[in-house]
Amino acid sequence: MRLIHWFRSDLRITDNTSLLAACSAAKRGVVAVYVVSPEEWASHDMAPIQVDYRLRALAVVAEDLKELNIPLRVLVVKKQAQIPDMLVKLAAEVEADGICFNREYEIDEARRDQRVMDAFTRVGLRATGYVDQTALPPELPRTGSGTYFTVFTPFKKAWLKAMDAGHPICVGGRPKKQEKISGLVSDEVPSDVNGFSQHIDEATRLKLWPAGEHVAQQWLKEFVSKRGKAYKDQRDIPSVAGTSKLSPALAIGTISPRQCILAAMEANAGKADGGEPGLSHWISEVIWREFYVHVTVGFPRVCMNRAFKRATDRIEWNYDEKQFEAWKQGMTGYPIVDAAMRQLNSTGWMHNRLRMVAAMFLTKDLFIDWRWGEKYFMQNLIDGFLASNNGGWQWSASTGTDAAPYFRIFNPISQSEKFDPQGAFIRHYVPELKSLSSDEIHDPEPLTRSRCCYPMPIVDHSKARDRVFAAFKAADPSTPEPSHLS
Numbered sequence: 001m002r003l004i005h006w007f008r009s010d011l012r013i014t015d016n017t018s019l020l021a022a023c024s025a026a027k028r029g030v031v032a033v034y035v036v037s038p039e040e041w042a043s044h045d046m047a048p049i050q051v052d053y054r055l056r057a058l059a060v061v062a063e064d065l066k067e068l069n070i071p072l073r074v075l076v077v078k079k080q081a082q083i084p085d086m087l088v089k090l091a092a093e094v095e096a097d098g099i100c101f102n103r104e105y106e107i108d109e110a111r112r113d114q115r116v117m118d119a120f121t122r123v124g125l126r127a128t129g130y131v132d133q134t135a136l137p138p139e140l141p142r143t144g145s146g147t148y149f150t151v152f153t154p155f156k157k158a159w160l161k162a163m164d165a166g167h168p169i170c171v172g173g174r175p176k177k178q179e180k181i182s183g184l185v186s187d188e189v190p191s192d193v194n195g196f197s198q199h200i201d202e203a204t205r206l207k208l209w210p211a212g213e214h215v216a217q218q219w220l221k222e223f224v225s226k227r228g229k230a231y232k233d234q235r236d237i238p239s240v241a242g243t244s245k246l247s248p249a250l251a252i253g254t255i256s257p258r259q260c261i262l263a264a265m266e267a268n269a270g271k272a273d274g275g276e277p278g279l280s281h282w283i284s285e286v287i288w289r290e291f292y293v294h295v296t297v298g299f300p301r302v303c304m305n306r307a308f309k310r311a312t313d314r315i316e317w318n319y320d321e322k323q324f325e326a327w328k329q330g331m332t333g334y335p336i337v338d339a340a341m342r343q344l345n346s347t348g349w350m351h352n353r354l355r356m357v358a359a360m361f362l363t364k365d366l367f368i369d370w371r372w373g374e375k376y377f378m379q380n381l382i383d384g385f386l387a388s389n390n391g392g393w394q395w396s397a398s399t400g401t402d403a404a405p406y407f408r409i410f411n412p413i414s415q416s417e418k419f420d421p422q423g424a425f426i427r428h429y430v431p432e433l434k435s436l437s438s439d440e441i442h443d444p445e446p447l448t449r450s451r452c453c454y455p456m457p458i459v460d461h462s463k464a465r466d467r468v469f470a471a472f473k474a475a476d477p478s479t480p481e482p483s484h485l486s
Contacts, residue, residue, distance in 0.1 A: 002028040002181075004091060005070075006035070006101040006116075010132055010253035011057040012213035013064045015172040017132040018100040023068070023175035030178050031094045032065055032072045033087070034058055038195050040080040044108070044386070045378035048196040049348035050252070053211050053382055057254050059189045060212030069180040074187040080112060084119035091125055094184060098126030102253075105138060105296050106386050107303040135257040135286075136167050138294045148298025150308075150401045155291045156284065160273055169262050169272075200348055208347055209248060209382055216249035220260060224267045224279070231278035238340075238351040239424035244282070247383035248349070250289070260286050292391035295401050302390050305371055307399035311476035315399075317369035318467075324372055326458050327362050330430070333449070333457035335442060336416035337361045339429035346429070348382040357415050359396035364409040365464040367471065370397035398472070406472045406479065409465050416442040430454070 003022040010016055022030045041051065062072045073094075075086055087099060099120055104113065113129060120127035131137045141149060141158040149155035163169060192198075198205070223244040227234070234242025249255040261283055265272050268279040296303055307313045326332050330341035340354035350358070355377075362373045374393040378384040394400020398408070420426055423441035427434040432452045433441050440448060449456055473479050 001026050001098075002031070002094065002096045004031050004033055004087070004094070004096045004099040006033050006087065006099055007058070007061065008035075008101065008104060008253075009251065010102045010256075011054065011061050012216075012254050012256070013061065013068070014174045014213060014217075015256045015259055016102070016175075016253075017130040017172060018102045018128075020172045020175055021128070021130060022100040023070075023178060026178065028095075028179065029181040030068075030070050030175075031090075031096060031181065031184065032061075032070050033090060034072065034074050034189075035083055035086070036074060036076045036190065036193060037080055037083065038076075038193055039078060040108075041193075042195060043080075044106075045375055045384070046196075047348065047378065047380050047382060047384050048198050049200055049205060049209075049380070049382045050248075050384055051193055051196040052198060052205060053209055053248060054252050055190060055192070056211035057213075057252055060214070060254075062186060062189050064213075065186070067177070068175055069178045070175075071181060071184045072186045072189075074189060080108075083112060084116045087116055088119050088123055088125070091120070091123075094181075096125070098128065100128050100130065102132035103129040104133060105293055107296075107300045132256065133253070134290050134293050135169055135261055136162055136290065138290065138297045140167065141294065148294060149291070150295075150299075152288060152291050152402045155294065156287050159287055159290060163272065169258050169265070171256070171258050171262050200346065204347070208349070211254065213249075213254045216246065216255035217259070219244065219246055219249070220255060220263050224263050228264060228267060228282060229276050229278040232281040233278070235281070236353040236419050238343075238354055239420060239422075239428070243352065245349070247385075247388075251383045251385040257286055257289065288391075289385075289388055292387040295391065296387045299401070302394070302400070303386065307397075308394055308401045309399050309403070312397075312399040312472070314475040315471050316474070317471075318367040319369065319372075320366070323366050323458055324362075324368055326455075327358075327366065327368070327373075328376060331455050332361070332459075333455040334361065334412040334416075334461075335423075335426045335430055335433060335444075335454075336420060337412050339420075339426045342429040344377070344380055348380060350377075350381070351425075353415075353419055355392060356396055357410055357412060359393055360404075360410045361412055363393075363397040364468050365412070365459050365461055367464065367467050370394060370399060406468065407465075409461075409468060411461060413443045413461070 003026045005019045005022045065072050077083055117127040140162055234240050264279045264283050268275040272283050273280055302308050330338035332338055337358055340350055340358045344350040362368050363370045370393045377389055395403045398404055398406040422438045426441055432454050
């Protein structure tokens with residue numbers, strides 16, 4: 001038997017469920033394939049920096065595959081609809097008996113994979129999808145009545161119970177070396193793709209985001225051993241390297257959630273819950289990712305620009321292009337928001353606390369449709385991952401599952417004073433304010449703003465909340481009155 005392994009967002013050799021299965025079952029060798037699909041990527045708002053990151057990771061995969069005698073074919077398709085026929089054609093060309101891949105759960109991707117399976121079945125070939133993007137099958141945790149969860153805390157409890165009751169987190173090894181397939185050579189991995197021009201220079205990309213599973217493993221090891229125990233205390237401080245920054249690696253699969261969870265558990269006396277607060281809290285954040293994938297499977301409308309809370313689809317959002325542009329460029333007049341957006345624009349990444357601050361500012365203070373912000377983040381984040389990005393935006397906008405209550409509105413000045421008290425992060429990304437004291441940098445006086453060539457606030461935070469309350473009430477008259485403000 002000869003099998004094809006189809007790489008997608010699983011760009012690693014070790015602990016790759018589908019690749020391991022293919023290498024174990026094949027007796028006549030394995031052929032790897034990667035499909036470059038610019039139209040599909042653009043339609044899903046994949047950021048140019050993530051395209052670059054994926055291609056660099058694929059180049060690492062190609063080198064590792066050579067050691068295993070596995071040739072890598074790189075196919076380019078103009079339209080997603082061409083993928084099934086192109087893969088069937090490849091199977092005939094390399095005399096393969098079937099194809100293996102790791103499942104993806106967004107609705108378009110799931111439908112694409114089903115079309116591939118149907119195409120292979122029609123010609124008498126096998127096609128098998130495996131669970132790999134999540135540590136546990138996303139359909140597995142269910143409520144007592146068998147439905148999908150809509151709140152994180154009971155989901156986490158069920159997830160941990162499922163793990164303990166027969167689905168332990170086990171990390172797969174490295175595939176065995178295959179019999180060399182004569183006559184098949186690997187394709188060259190492209191260094192770029194038309195339509196995804198980079199606005200962040202190459203030196204910055206290479207310095208900030210080295211690609212491949214070997215780097216990802218090194219980052220995981222360093223985080224768990226050196227910073228993991230302090231994670232709970234430092235994770236909200238953007239000026240400190242308190243997070244793992246493994247979200248890009250998870251997004252494209254150069255590391256698996258299993259590897260992350262198991263490494264943290266090993267450093268936490270084998271515990272996924274309890275033990276060292278920092279490590280258990282970080283594991284909980286990985287489980288949040290599992291939760292959001294669970295939601296996309298159970299409630300696929302969130303993949304289709306729909307709010308999880310149906311009533312909030314009736315909200316009449318503000319569509320002010322000028323305010324949206326100010327938010328995108330980091331020129332809102334709120335230093336912490338502007339620093340966050342400038343970090344995103346200059347590095348392709350944003351600190352998680354600031355993602356909440358920036359998202360809530362857009363959706364509550366400016367009252368701009370969360371879908372605009374979700375799209376902009378996906379178009380610029382190196383770690384863009386639909387389930388997490390959509391979940392985070394709908395949480396901030398109070399339209400999603402387990403979301404912040406509609407009357408919870410972050411005060412951007414208070415958030416700045418709490419999480420960047422000395423203004424170190426603001427000074428780095430908003431250099432026109434670097435000479436200001438720690439007291440004034442969070443909300444400079446008008447004359448100071450003028451002197452520093454920094455804009456006045458584009459919205460009055462104290463007045464913006466009234467619009468939020470009225471709009472949510474208008475969309476759903478049953479909305480309760482806020483009992484308190486946050």
